Amino acid sequence: MITKVYQHASEGRWHAHTERAASMLKLGGRLVAVLPASAKGKDVLPGLKHEWSQIYNNEFAGTSVSVVILSASSA
Numbered sequence: 001m002i003t004k005v006y007q008h009a010s011e012g013r014w015h016a017h018t019e020r021a022a023s024m025l026k027l028g029g030r031l032v033a034v035l036p037a038s039a040k041g042k043d044v045l046p047g048l049k050h051e052w053s054q055i056y057n058n059e060f061a062g063t064s065v066s067v068v069i070l071s072a073s074s075a
Contacts, residue, residue, distance in 0.1 A: 015039075029073070036066070037057075053068055
């Protein structure tokens with residue numbers, strides 16, 4: 001139960017940070033972010049074009065985290 005709550009709080013944090021960064025984009029701007037692999041394929045930033053990298057597993061020493069790179073651009 002605690003792990004599930006923590007994961008939910010963690011998702012809220014990365015999503016809030018990503019939305020805040022996107023709010024500062026100028027027309028034609030691009031945001032590049034390293035996000036949890038669970039974000040891949042989600043409409044994280046409605047209204048922006050999303051391009052996703054492959055999923056990277058265990059790329060950080062001492063962790064078992066999986067991440068993806070999002071490149072989101074405005075029109």
